[in-house]
Amino acid sequence: MATTPTRRLVYLGWHGFMNFGDDLLRDTWQAALTDDLSLSAPLSRRDYVSQAPRVAMDRMRTAGAERLVLLGGGTTVGFANWAGHARRAQLAYDAAGILIPGAGAAESTDTFALGLQEQGWSDWADLSGVALMGVRGPLTARECAANWMPTPVIGDPALLYPALIDFSGEERDETTIGVALGADPESRFDPHVVAEALRRISMAERIDRVKVFALSSSDREGAERFARMVGPLAEVITFEGDVEATMRQIARCGLFISERLHGAVAAVSLGVPTVALSYASKCDDFWLSVTGARSPITVGHSADELLAEVRTVREPAYQAYVAAEVESLQGTLGRAAERINRWLAGQSSTTEVLHPTTGSSPI
Known part of the structure; x- marks a missing residue:
C-alpha cells in the first residue's frame, strides 16, 4: 500500500522583528494549520548567506517531504522585492509552489507605499506554481485583476485569530x-x-x-x-x-x-x-x-x-454590520486553512491545492 509523503509548509513573512502585525499573521496561521511552521524562509540574499546552515539543516530534516511556501500576508503582492523573497524561498527549499491566502497589494495611486518599495508585477507573473487563494481586500483584488490574475477577497488572515483562540x-x-x-x-x-x-x-x-x-x-x-x-x-x-x-x-x-x-x-x-x-x-x-x-x-x-x-x-447598526462582515471573512479564511490542511493530511494532491479544478471554489 502506497504511503502519502510528508508535507511541509515553508513560512514566508516579516515576523520575529517585534512587530505585532507580522507576528499576529504568523501566529494566526500557526493556530489554524496542522503544520507547526517551524520552517521559516529567510528574506534577502544576505539573510540566506548568514542563515545557510539553518536552511541546510531544514532541508536535511525534511528530506523526502513535499514542500510548499506559505506567504503569510501583509502588503507584499505586487512588490518586486517580495517576488524575489518568494522565488528564493521556493528554490532554497525545493518547494513545488507558493500559497498566498489573504495577502495585500498597494493601490496603483498609493504614493506612500510605492515610495517605499518598487512594484514588479511581471516578477510575480514569472513565479511558478502560485496559488493565489484570495486577497485581503477589494483594492488588492482590483490590482491583481489588472496586473496579474483575478482573485476573490477572503480578508486579512489576522481576522481569523479570535476564531481560533x-x-x-x-x-x-x-x-x-x-x-x-x-x-x-x-x-x-x-x-x-x-x-x-x-x-x-x-x-x-x-x-x-x-x-x-x-x-x-x-x-x-x-x-x-x-x-x-x-x-x-x-x-x-x-x-x-x-x-x-x-x-x-x-x-x-x-x-x-x-x-x-x-x-x-x-x-x-x-x-x-x-x-x-x-x-x-x-x-x-x-x-x-x-x-x-x-x-x-x-x-x-x-x-x-x-x-x-x-x-x-x-452605533449598534454599524457594529452589527461590521461583525457580520468579519464573520463572513472568517468563514472564507477558515476554508482557505481547511484547503491547506487537507493537503498537509494527504487528502488532496499538490496539483489540486495549487490548481483547483475549473468551476470549484478557490478556497
Missing part, C-alpha cells in the same frame, strides 16, 4: 480607550489632535484609562510621548512578542483608535468599536473589506472629524 473571558471595559499611533520615526497623524479628541471624550463620559499601544519597537518612544501628552489616565502597553497577551489587552478596550493597520484588524476581529487612521491604501483595502467604505479619517483630520467617527463606529 478563546477570548470569551475578556470583558470589554467601556471606560478604557486604546490608541495605537505608528512611528516611522514619527506618527503621520498629529498626536495633539488625537489627544484633544480624547480630552473631549473624557469630558463627555467616564474614561478611566487610555491604553497607549506600542505595537512595534519603533513605536515605543512615540507612545511614551503621547502618553505624557494625554496625562495621568494614560498607560503604555508595549508589544514584547506575546501576540495573545496583546490581543487580550485590546479585547478589554471599549474603543480602539489605530494608525497601525493590524491594531485596527485586531480590534475589529475582537468586536471592539474601531476608528482606523488611514495613511495608505493598505488601510483602506482592509477597511473596505469590513465596512464597504474607505476610512474617513486620513492624515490632516480634525478633532471634530475624529469625534464624529467615534460616534459612528459606536
Whole structure:
C-alpha cells in the first residue's frame, strides 16, 4: 500500500522583528494549520548567506517531504522585492509552489507605499506554481485583476485569530480607550489632535484609562510621548512578542483608535468599536473589506472629524454590520486553512491545492 509523503509548509513573512502585525499573521496561521511552521524562509540574499546552515539543516530534516511556501500576508503582492523573497524561498527549499491566502497589494495611486518599495508585477507573473487563494481586500483584488490574475477577497488572515483562540473571558471595559499611533520615526497623524479628541471624550463620559499601544519597537518612544501628552489616565502597553497577551489587552478596550493597520484588524476581529487612521491604501483595502467604505479619517483630520467617527463606529447598526462582515471573512479564511490542511493530511494532491479544478471554489 502506497504511503502519502510528508508535507511541509515553508513560512514566508516579516515576523520575529517585534512587530505585532507580522507576528499576529504568523501566529494566526500557526493556530489554524496542522503544520507547526517551524520552517521559516529567510528574506534577502544576505539573510540566506548568514542563515545557510539553518536552511541546510531544514532541508536535511525534511528530506523526502513535499514542500510548499506559505506567504503569510501583509502588503507584499505586487512588490518586486517580495517576488524575489518568494522565488528564493521556493528554490532554497525545493518547494513545488507558493500559497498566498489573504495577502495585500498597494493601490496603483498609493504614493506612500510605492515610495517605499518598487512594484514588479511581471516578477510575480514569472513565479511558478502560485496559488493565489484570495486577497485581503477589494483594492488588492482590483490590482491583481489588472496586473496579474483575478482573485476573490477572503480578508486579512489576522481576522481569523479570535476564531481560533478563546477570548470569551475578556470583558470589554467601556471606560478604557486604546490608541495605537505608528512611528516611522514619527506618527503621520498629529498626536495633539488625537489627544484633544480624547480630552473631549473624557469630558463627555467616564474614561478611566487610555491604553497607549506600542505595537512595534519603533513605536515605543512615540507612545511614551503621547502618553505624557494625554496625562495621568494614560498607560503604555508595549508589544514584547506575546501576540495573545496583546490581543487580550485590546479585547478589554471599549474603543480602539489605530494608525497601525493590524491594531485596527485586531480590534475589529475582537468586536471592539474601531476608528482606523488611514495613511495608505493598505488601510483602506482592509477597511473596505469590513465596512464597504474607505476610512474617513486620513492624515490632516480634525478633532471634530475624529469625534464624529467615534460616534459612528459606536452605533449598534454599524457594529452589527461590521461583525457580520468579519464573520463572513472568517468563514472564507477558515476554508482557505481547511484547503491547506487537507493537503498537509494527504487528502488532496499538490496539483489540486495549487490548481483547483475549473468551476470549484478557490478556497
